[in-house]
Amino acid sequence: MxxxxxxxxxxxxxxxxxxxxxxxxxxxxxxxxxxxxxxxxxxxxxxxxxxxxxxxxxxxxxxxxxxxxxxxxxxxxxxxxxxxxxxxxxxxxxxxxxxxxxxxxxxxxxxxxxxxxxxxxxxxxxxxxxxxxxxxxxxxxxxxxxxxxxxxxxxxxxxxxxxxxxxxxxxxxxxxxxxxEENCGPVITSKVAREMVVFLRRTGKQSQKSIYLDFRTHIHPAVHSVQDHIIQHPTAKNPIEELADLVNMSDRNLTRLFRKHTGISINEFKTKCRLAYAENLLKDPGHTIDFIAAQCGFKDARQLRRIWKEFYGISPSEFKSAL
The missing domain is CATH 3.40.50.880 (Class I glutamine amidotransferase (GATase) domain)
Incomplete structure:
Protein backbone atom coordinates (compact mmCIF):
# COMPACT_ATOMS: atom_id res chain seq x y z
CA MET A 1 0.00 0.00 0.00
CA GLU A 181 -5.93 -7.64 2.83
CA GLU A 182 -6.92 -6.37 -0.63
CA ASN A 183 -4.93 -3.18 -0.10
CA CYS A 184 -2.12 -4.12 2.29
CA GLY A 185 -1.57 -7.83 1.84
CA PRO A 186 -2.08 -10.78 4.16
CA VAL A 187 0.73 -10.22 6.65
CA ILE A 188 -0.60 -6.91 7.96
CA THR A 189 -4.11 -8.36 7.97
CA SER A 190 -2.96 -11.25 10.12
CA LYS A 191 -1.29 -8.83 12.53
CA VAL A 192 -4.49 -6.79 12.80
CA ALA A 193 -6.58 -9.87 13.50
CA ARG A 194 -4.11 -11.00 16.12
CA GLU A 195 -4.08 -7.56 17.78
CA MET A 196 -7.88 -7.52 17.90
CA VAL A 197 -7.99 -11.12 19.18
CA VAL A 198 -10.22 -12.24 16.32
CA PHE A 199 -9.73 -15.12 13.93
CA LEU A 200 -9.37 -14.59 10.22
CA ARG A 201 -12.19 -16.50 8.62
CA ARG A 202 -14.08 -16.73 5.35
CA THR A 203 -17.61 -17.83 4.54
CA GLY A 204 -16.86 -21.04 2.66
CA LYS A 205 -18.87 -19.70 -0.29
CA GLN A 206 -16.03 -17.52 -1.51
CA SER A 207 -13.34 -18.74 -3.84
CA GLN A 208 -10.35 -20.15 -2.01
CA LYS A 209 -7.77 -17.57 -2.97
CA SER A 210 -5.79 -16.71 0.15
CA ILE A 211 -3.81 -19.06 2.34
CA TYR A 212 -4.13 -16.47 5.10
CA LEU A 213 -7.92 -16.83 5.08
CA ASP A 214 -8.32 -20.37 3.77
CA PHE A 215 -8.44 -23.23 6.25
CA ARG A 216 -9.73 -20.83 8.93
CA THR A 217 -13.41 -21.78 9.09
CA HIS A 218 -12.85 -23.99 12.16
CA ILE A 219 -13.05 -22.72 15.75
CA HIS A 220 -10.23 -24.66 17.45
CA PRO A 221 -8.21 -21.99 19.34
CA ALA A 222 -4.94 -23.96 19.50
CA VAL A 223 -4.92 -24.65 15.77
CA HIS A 224 -5.70 -20.99 15.10
CA SER A 225 -2.75 -20.01 17.30
CA VAL A 226 -0.42 -22.30 15.37
CA GLN A 227 -1.68 -20.93 12.07
CA ASP A 228 -1.19 -17.36 13.31
CA HIS A 229 2.38 -18.17 14.39
CA ILE A 230 3.26 -19.71 11.02
CA ILE A 231 1.74 -16.77 9.16
CA GLN A 232 3.69 -14.32 11.33
CA HIS A 233 6.95 -16.26 10.72
CA PRO A 234 6.68 -17.63 7.16
CA THR A 235 10.44 -17.91 6.64
CA ALA A 236 11.19 -19.70 9.91
CA LYS A 237 11.57 -23.48 10.05
CA ASN A 238 8.72 -23.73 12.59
CA PRO A 239 9.51 -27.31 13.68
CA ILE A 240 6.60 -29.33 14.99
CA GLU A 241 8.20 -29.52 18.45
CA GLU A 242 8.20 -25.73 18.83
CA LEU A 243 4.66 -25.38 17.49
CA ALA A 244 3.42 -28.05 19.88
CA ASP A 245 5.12 -26.33 22.82
CA LEU A 246 3.45 -23.09 21.77
CA VAL A 247 0.01 -24.56 22.45
CA ASN A 248 1.00 -26.96 25.24
CA MET A 249 0.24 -30.23 23.51
CA SER A 250 2.14 -33.21 22.15
CA ASP A 251 3.56 -33.29 18.64
CA ARG A 252 1.26 -36.15 17.70
CA ASN A 253 -1.88 -34.49 19.04
CA LEU A 254 -1.16 -31.20 17.30
CA THR A 255 -0.48 -33.00 14.01
CA ARG A 256 -3.78 -34.86 14.31
CA LEU A 257 -5.83 -31.82 15.32
CA PHE A 258 -4.30 -29.57 12.66
CA ARG A 259 -5.21 -31.95 9.84
CA LYS A 260 -8.64 -32.64 11.34
CA HIS A 261 -9.60 -28.96 11.51
CA THR A 262 -7.85 -27.58 8.41
CA GLY A 263 -7.84 -30.55 6.05
CA ILE A 264 -4.11 -30.26 5.35
CA SER A 265 -0.88 -31.04 7.19
CA ILE A 266 1.23 -28.52 9.05
CA ASN A 267 4.02 -28.86 6.46
CA GLU A 268 1.57 -28.19 3.63
CA PHE A 269 0.32 -25.10 5.42
CA LYS A 270 3.88 -23.86 5.96
CA THR A 271 4.68 -24.36 2.28
CA LYS A 272 1.52 -22.55 1.18
CA CYS A 273 2.40 -19.61 3.45
CA ARG A 274 5.90 -19.39 1.95
CA LEU A 275 4.47 -19.52 -1.58
CA ALA A 276 1.98 -16.77 -0.73
CA TYR A 277 4.82 -14.64 0.61
CA ALA A 278 6.81 -15.37 -2.55
CA GLU A 279 3.83 -14.35 -4.67
CA ASN A 280 3.77 -10.92 -3.02
CA LEU A 281 7.50 -10.48 -3.61
CA LEU A 282 7.20 -11.56 -7.25
CA LYS A 283 4.98 -8.55 -7.87
CA ASP A 284 8.02 -6.32 -7.33
CA PRO A 285 9.99 -6.21 -10.61
CA GLY A 286 13.18 -5.42 -8.72
CA HIS A 287 13.32 -8.78 -6.93
CA THR A 288 15.17 -11.73 -8.46
CA ILE A 289 14.10 -15.34 -8.00
CA ASP A 290 17.24 -15.99 -5.94
CA PHE A 291 16.42 -13.08 -3.64
CA ILE A 292 12.80 -14.18 -3.25
CA ALA A 293 13.80 -17.77 -2.49
CA ALA A 294 16.13 -16.59 0.26
CA GLN A 295 13.53 -14.23 1.71
CA CYS A 296 10.84 -16.90 1.81
CA GLY A 297 12.79 -19.61 3.57
CA PHE A 298 13.44 -21.89 0.60
CA LYS A 299 16.81 -23.64 0.31
CA ASP A 300 17.53 -22.00 -3.03
CA ALA A 301 15.88 -20.72 -6.21
CA ARG A 302 15.75 -24.24 -7.62
CA GLN A 303 13.59 -25.46 -4.75
CA LEU A 304 11.30 -22.45 -5.11
CA ARG A 305 10.89 -23.09 -8.84
CA ARG A 306 10.13 -26.78 -8.30
CA ILE A 307 7.56 -26.27 -5.55
CA TRP A 308 5.97 -23.32 -7.34
CA LYS A 309 5.55 -25.39 -10.51
CA GLU A 310 3.97 -28.23 -8.49
CA PHE A 311 1.40 -25.91 -6.93
CA TYR A 312 0.65 -23.48 -9.77
CA GLY A 313 1.52 -25.37 -12.94
CA ILE A 314 3.75 -22.58 -14.25
CA SER A 315 7.20 -21.29 -13.30
CA PRO A 316 7.70 -18.21 -11.08
CA SER A 317 9.15 -16.39 -14.10
CA GLU A 318 6.05 -17.12 -16.16
CA PHE A 319 3.89 -15.88 -13.32
CA LYS A 320 5.98 -12.71 -13.02
CA SER A 321 5.85 -11.98 -16.75
CA ALA A 322 2.06 -12.29 -16.73
CA LEU A 323 1.61 -9.58 -14.09
Whole structure:
Protein backbone atom coordinates (compact mmCIF):
# COMPACT_ATOMS: atom_id res chain seq x y z
CA MET A 1 0.00 0.00 0.00
CA UNK A 2 1.89 3.03 -1.29
CA UNK A 3 -0.83 5.69 -1.30
CA UNK A 4 -3.22 6.93 1.32
CA UNK A 5 -6.75 5.56 1.05
CA UNK A 6 -9.62 7.37 2.67
CA UNK A 7 -12.16 5.37 4.67
CA UNK A 8 -15.25 7.40 5.62
CA UNK A 9 -17.96 6.18 7.97
CA UNK A 10 -21.47 7.57 7.52
CA UNK A 11 -22.77 7.95 11.07
CA UNK A 12 -26.54 7.99 10.67
CA UNK A 13 -29.20 8.48 13.38
CA UNK A 14 -29.76 5.35 15.52
CA UNK A 15 -26.45 3.86 14.37
CA UNK A 16 -25.45 0.59 16.05
CA UNK A 17 -22.16 1.18 17.85
CA UNK A 18 -20.56 -2.20 17.09
CA UNK A 19 -21.34 -1.83 13.38
CA UNK A 20 -19.41 1.43 13.47
CA UNK A 21 -16.65 0.72 15.98
CA UNK A 22 -15.67 -2.77 14.74
CA UNK A 23 -14.59 -1.77 11.21
CA UNK A 24 -13.12 1.52 12.47
CA UNK A 25 -10.88 -0.44 14.84
CA UNK A 26 -9.69 -2.68 11.99
CA UNK A 27 -8.43 0.26 9.94
CA UNK A 28 -7.01 1.97 13.01
CA UNK A 29 -4.99 -1.14 13.89
CA UNK A 30 -3.85 -1.52 10.28
CA UNK A 31 -2.39 1.98 10.48
CA UNK A 32 -0.44 0.97 13.58
CA UNK A 33 1.30 -1.62 11.40
CA UNK A 34 2.22 0.82 8.64
CA UNK A 35 -0.92 1.13 6.50
CA UNK A 36 -2.10 4.52 5.32
CA UNK A 37 -5.85 4.57 5.76
CA UNK A 38 -7.24 8.02 6.49
CA UNK A 39 -10.25 7.46 8.74
CA UNK A 40 -13.01 10.08 8.67
CA UNK A 41 -16.70 10.44 9.49
CA UNK A 42 -19.74 12.18 8.09
CA UNK A 43 -23.46 12.45 8.79
CA UNK A 44 -26.66 13.97 7.46
CA UNK A 45 -27.15 17.69 7.15
CA UNK A 46 -28.67 19.32 10.21
CA UNK A 47 -27.38 16.68 12.62
CA UNK A 48 -25.45 18.52 15.32
CA UNK A 49 -25.47 15.38 17.45
CA UNK A 50 -26.17 11.83 16.30
CA UNK A 51 -27.75 9.56 18.88
CA UNK A 52 -26.72 5.92 18.59
CA UNK A 53 -29.28 3.19 19.18
CA UNK A 54 -27.38 2.35 22.38
CA UNK A 55 -27.89 5.89 23.74
CA UNK A 56 -24.43 7.36 23.17
CA UNK A 57 -24.45 10.79 21.55
CA UNK A 58 -21.84 11.51 18.87
CA UNK A 59 -21.13 15.18 18.20
CA UNK A 60 -18.94 17.28 15.93
CA UNK A 61 -19.31 15.10 12.84
CA UNK A 62 -19.01 16.86 9.45
CA UNK A 63 -21.94 16.58 7.05
CA UNK A 64 -21.63 14.45 3.93
CA UNK A 65 -21.44 17.55 1.73
CA UNK A 66 -18.25 18.52 3.58
CA UNK A 67 -16.69 15.15 2.84
CA UNK A 68 -14.72 14.35 -0.30
CA UNK A 69 -13.84 10.87 -1.55
CA UNK A 70 -12.07 9.73 -4.70
CA UNK A 71 -12.13 6.60 -6.80
CA UNK A 72 -10.75 3.70 -4.79
CA UNK A 73 -11.67 5.19 -1.41
CA UNK A 74 -14.17 3.46 0.88
CA UNK A 75 -17.47 4.72 2.27
CA UNK A 76 -18.96 2.64 5.08
CA UNK A 77 -22.63 2.73 6.03
CA UNK A 78 -22.92 1.02 9.44
CA UNK A 79 -26.25 -0.48 10.43
CA UNK A 80 -28.98 1.56 12.04
CA UNK A 81 -32.06 0.58 14.08
CA UNK A 82 -34.20 -1.70 11.91
CA UNK A 83 -37.48 -0.18 13.09
CA UNK A 84 -36.40 3.22 11.76
CA UNK A 85 -36.18 1.66 8.30
CA UNK A 86 -39.42 -0.30 8.57
CA UNK A 87 -41.29 2.79 9.74
CA UNK A 88 -40.23 4.78 6.71
CA UNK A 89 -37.93 7.19 8.53
CA UNK A 90 -35.41 7.14 5.67
CA UNK A 91 -37.48 9.45 3.49
CA UNK A 92 -37.40 12.91 4.99
CA UNK A 93 -33.86 14.31 5.21
CA UNK A 94 -32.20 11.43 3.40
CA UNK A 95 -32.75 12.49 -0.22
CA UNK A 96 -29.56 14.55 -0.48
CA UNK A 97 -27.57 11.83 1.25
CA UNK A 98 -28.91 9.21 -1.17
CA UNK A 99 -27.91 11.37 -4.15
CA UNK A 100 -24.46 11.82 -2.63
CA UNK A 101 -24.09 8.07 -2.11
CA UNK A 102 -25.12 7.29 -5.67
CA UNK A 103 -22.77 9.90 -7.14
CA UNK A 104 -19.80 8.51 -5.24
CA UNK A 105 -20.68 4.94 -6.18
CA UNK A 106 -20.78 5.91 -9.86
CA UNK A 107 -17.43 7.71 -9.42
CA UNK A 108 -15.75 4.47 -8.30
CA UNK A 109 -15.86 4.87 -4.54
CA UNK A 110 -16.28 1.53 -2.79
CA UNK A 111 -19.56 1.49 -0.85
CA UNK A 112 -19.58 -0.87 2.17
CA UNK A 113 -22.50 -1.64 4.43
CA UNK A 114 -22.70 -3.38 7.77
CA UNK A 115 -25.86 -5.12 8.99
CA UNK A 116 -29.00 -3.10 8.19
CA UNK A 117 -26.86 -0.55 6.36
CA UNK A 118 -27.69 -2.67 3.30
CA UNK A 119 -31.29 -1.51 3.64
CA UNK A 120 -30.13 2.10 3.46
CA UNK A 121 -28.71 1.33 0.01
CA UNK A 122 -31.95 -0.38 -0.93
CA UNK A 123 -33.89 2.73 0.10
CA UNK A 124 -31.51 4.76 -2.08
CA UNK A 125 -32.32 2.52 -5.05
CA UNK A 126 -28.74 1.28 -5.36
CA UNK A 127 -29.27 -2.48 -5.14
CA UNK A 128 -31.19 -3.25 -8.32
CA UNK A 129 -29.52 -6.15 -10.16
CA UNK A 130 -26.95 -6.41 -7.37
CA UNK A 131 -25.96 -9.31 -5.14
CA UNK A 132 -25.86 -8.48 -1.45
CA UNK A 133 -26.42 -9.69 2.10
CA UNK A 134 -27.66 -8.19 5.36
CA UNK A 135 -28.54 -9.16 8.93
CA UNK A 136 -30.73 -12.26 9.08
CA UNK A 137 -33.69 -10.44 10.60
CA UNK A 138 -33.65 -7.93 7.72
CA UNK A 139 -33.70 -10.56 4.96
CA UNK A 140 -37.49 -10.93 4.67
CA UNK A 141 -38.02 -7.17 4.70
CA UNK A 142 -35.47 -6.71 1.92
CA UNK A 143 -37.10 -9.46 -0.15
CA UNK A 144 -40.51 -7.84 0.25
CA UNK A 145 -39.40 -4.25 -0.31
CA UNK A 146 -36.54 -4.58 -2.77
CA UNK A 147 -36.97 -5.46 -6.41
CA UNK A 148 -34.42 -7.16 -8.68
CA UNK A 149 -32.06 -7.77 -5.75
CA UNK A 150 -30.20 -11.07 -5.35
CA UNK A 151 -29.93 -11.71 -1.62
CA UNK A 152 -27.38 -14.12 -0.15
CA UNK A 153 -28.35 -15.18 3.37
CA UNK A 154 -25.52 -17.58 4.29
CA UNK A 155 -22.38 -15.50 3.88
CA UNK A 156 -20.58 -13.13 6.22
CA UNK A 157 -20.06 -10.59 3.46
CA UNK A 158 -20.60 -10.25 -0.27
CA UNK A 159 -18.75 -8.19 -2.85
CA UNK A 160 -20.40 -7.14 -6.11
CA UNK A 161 -18.15 -4.79 -8.05
CA UNK A 162 -17.37 -1.83 -5.81
CA UNK A 163 -20.31 -2.67 -3.54
CA UNK A 164 -19.62 -4.56 -0.29
CA UNK A 165 -22.35 -5.75 2.08
CA UNK A 166 -22.03 -7.71 5.31
CA UNK A 167 -24.41 -9.76 7.43
CA UNK A 168 -24.11 -7.67 10.55
CA UNK A 169 -22.26 -6.80 13.72
CA UNK A 170 -18.99 -8.78 13.87
CA UNK A 171 -19.20 -9.69 10.17
CA UNK A 172 -18.40 -6.02 9.55
CA UNK A 173 -15.01 -6.78 11.11
CA UNK A 174 -14.53 -9.72 8.75
CA UNK A 175 -15.38 -7.55 5.77
CA UNK A 176 -13.03 -4.79 6.93
CA UNK A 177 -10.22 -7.34 7.35
CA UNK A 178 -10.80 -8.53 3.79
CA UNK A 179 -10.50 -4.93 2.57
CA UNK A 180 -7.25 -4.49 4.49
CA GLU A 181 -5.93 -7.64 2.83
CA GLU A 182 -6.92 -6.37 -0.63
CA ASN A 183 -4.93 -3.18 -0.10
CA CYS A 184 -2.12 -4.12 2.29
CA GLY A 185 -1.57 -7.83 1.84
CA PRO A 186 -2.08 -10.78 4.16
CA VAL A 187 0.73 -10.22 6.65
CA ILE A 188 -0.60 -6.91 7.96
CA THR A 189 -4.11 -8.36 7.97
CA SER A 190 -2.96 -11.25 10.12
CA LYS A 191 -1.29 -8.83 12.53
CA VAL A 192 -4.49 -6.79 12.80
CA ALA A 193 -6.58 -9.87 13.50
CA ARG A 194 -4.11 -11.00 16.12
CA GLU A 195 -4.08 -7.56 17.78
CA MET A 196 -7.88 -7.52 17.90
CA VAL A 197 -7.99 -11.12 19.18
CA VAL A 198 -10.22 -12.24 16.32
CA PHE A 199 -9.73 -15.12 13.93
CA LEU A 200 -9.37 -14.59 10.22
CA ARG A 201 -12.19 -16.50 8.62
CA ARG A 202 -14.08 -16.73 5.35
CA THR A 203 -17.61 -17.83 4.54
CA GLY A 204 -16.86 -21.04 2.66
CA LYS A 205 -18.87 -19.70 -0.29
CA GLN A 206 -16.03 -17.52 -1.51
CA SER A 207 -13.34 -18.74 -3.84
CA GLN A 208 -10.35 -20.15 -2.01
CA LYS A 209 -7.77 -17.57 -2.97
CA SER A 210 -5.79 -16.71 0.15
CA ILE A 211 -3.81 -19.06 2.34
CA TYR A 212 -4.13 -16.47 5.10
CA LEU A 213 -7.92 -16.83 5.08
CA ASP A 214 -8.32 -20.37 3.77
CA PHE A 215 -8.44 -23.23 6.25
CA ARG A 216 -9.73 -20.83 8.93
CA THR A 217 -13.41 -21.78 9.09
CA HIS A 218 -12.85 -23.99 12.16
CA ILE A 219 -13.05 -22.72 15.75
CA HIS A 220 -10.23 -24.66 17.45
CA PRO A 221 -8.21 -21.99 19.34
CA ALA A 222 -4.94 -23.96 19.50
CA VAL A 223 -4.92 -24.65 15.77
CA HIS A 224 -5.70 -20.99 15.10
CA SER A 225 -2.75 -20.01 17.30
CA VAL A 226 -0.42 -22.30 15.37
CA GLN A 227 -1.68 -20.93 12.07
CA ASP A 228 -1.19 -17.36 13.31
CA HIS A 229 2.38 -18.17 14.39
CA ILE A 230 3.26 -19.71 11.02
CA ILE A 231 1.74 -16.77 9.16
CA GLN A 232 3.69 -14.32 11.33
CA HIS A 233 6.95 -16.26 10.72
CA PRO A 234 6.68 -17.63 7.16
CA THR A 235 10.44 -17.91 6.64
CA ALA A 236 11.19 -19.70 9.91
CA LYS A 237 11.57 -23.48 10.05
CA ASN A 238 8.72 -23.73 12.59
CA PRO A 239 9.51 -27.31 13.68
CA ILE A 240 6.60 -29.33 14.99
CA GLU A 241 8.20 -29.52 18.45
CA GLU A 242 8.20 -25.73 18.83
CA LEU A 243 4.66 -25.38 17.49
CA ALA A 244 3.42 -28.05 19.88
CA ASP A 245 5.12 -26.33 22.82
CA LEU A 246 3.45 -23.09 21.77
CA VAL A 247 0.01 -24.56 22.45
CA ASN A 248 1.00 -26.96 25.24
CA MET A 249 0.24 -30.23 23.51
CA SER A 250 2.14 -33.21 22.15
CA ASP A 251 3.56 -33.29 18.64
CA ARG A 252 1.26 -36.15 17.70
CA ASN A 253 -1.88 -34.49 19.04
CA LEU A 254 -1.16 -31.20 17.30
CA THR A 255 -0.48 -33.00 14.01
CA ARG A 256 -3.78 -34.86 14.31
CA LEU A 257 -5.83 -31.82 15.32
CA PHE A 258 -4.30 -29.57 12.66
CA ARG A 259 -5.21 -31.95 9.84
CA LYS A 260 -8.64 -32.64 11.34
CA HIS A 261 -9.60 -28.96 11.51
CA THR A 262 -7.85 -27.58 8.41
CA GLY A 263 -7.84 -30.55 6.05
CA ILE A 264 -4.11 -30.26 5.35
CA SER A 265 -0.88 -31.04 7.19
CA ILE A 266 1.23 -28.52 9.05
CA ASN A 267 4.02 -28.86 6.46
CA GLU A 268 1.57 -28.19 3.63
CA PHE A 269 0.32 -25.10 5.42
CA LYS A 270 3.88 -23.86 5.96
CA THR A 271 4.68 -24.36 2.28
CA LYS A 272 1.52 -22.55 1.18
CA CYS A 273 2.40 -19.61 3.45
CA ARG A 274 5.90 -19.39 1.95
CA LEU A 275 4.47 -19.52 -1.58
CA ALA A 276 1.98 -16.77 -0.73
CA TYR A 277 4.82 -14.64 0.61
CA ALA A 278 6.81 -15.37 -2.55
CA GLU A 279 3.83 -14.35 -4.67
CA ASN A 280 3.77 -10.92 -3.02
CA LEU A 281 7.50 -10.48 -3.61
CA LEU A 282 7.20 -11.56 -7.25
CA LYS A 283 4.98 -8.55 -7.87
CA ASP A 284 8.02 -6.32 -7.33
CA PRO A 285 9.99 -6.21 -10.61
CA GLY A 286 13.18 -5.42 -8.72
CA HIS A 287 13.32 -8.78 -6.93
CA THR A 288 15.17 -11.73 -8.46
CA ILE A 289 14.10 -15.34 -8.00
CA ASP A 290 17.24 -15.99 -5.94
CA PHE A 291 16.42 -13.08 -3.64
CA ILE A 292 12.80 -14.18 -3.25
CA ALA A 293 13.80 -17.77 -2.49
CA ALA A 294 16.13 -16.59 0.26
CA GLN A 295 13.53 -14.23 1.71
CA CYS A 296 10.84 -16.90 1.81
CA GLY A 297 12.79 -19.61 3.57
CA PHE A 298 13.44 -21.89 0.60
CA LYS A 299 16.81 -23.64 0.31
CA ASP A 300 17.53 -22.00 -3.03
CA ALA A 301 15.88 -20.72 -6.21
CA ARG A 302 15.75 -24.24 -7.62
CA GLN A 303 13.59 -25.46 -4.75
CA LEU A 304 11.30 -22.45 -5.11
CA ARG A 305 10.89 -23.09 -8.84
CA ARG A 306 10.13 -26.78 -8.30
CA ILE A 307 7.56 -26.27 -5.55
CA TRP A 308 5.97 -23.32 -7.34
CA LYS A 309 5.55 -25.39 -10.51
CA GLU A 310 3.97 -28.23 -8.49
CA PHE A 311 1.40 -25.91 -6.93
CA TYR A 312 0.65 -23.48 -9.77
CA GLY A 313 1.52 -25.37 -12.94
CA ILE A 314 3.75 -22.58 -14.25
CA SER A 315 7.20 -21.29 -13.30
CA PRO A 316 7.70 -18.21 -11.08
CA SER A 317 9.15 -16.39 -14.10
CA GLU A 318 6.05 -17.12 -16.16
CA PHE A 319 3.89 -15.88 -13.32
CA LYS A 320 5.98 -12.71 -13.02
CA SER A 321 5.85 -11.98 -16.75
CA ALA A 322 2.06 -12.29 -16.73
CA LEU A 323 1.61 -9.58 -14.09
Missing amino acids: NKQIKVVFAVLPKVHLIDLAGPVQVFYEANQFGSQFKIAYCTLEGQDTVSSQQGLGLAGIPTHHQTELAKGDYLFVPGIEFSAIKNGQLKSGYEAFFDWLQAHYEAGVNICTVCSGTLVLAAAGMLKNKTCTTHWKCIDYLKENGSLIKIINDQLYVKDGNLYTSAGMTSGIDMALSIV
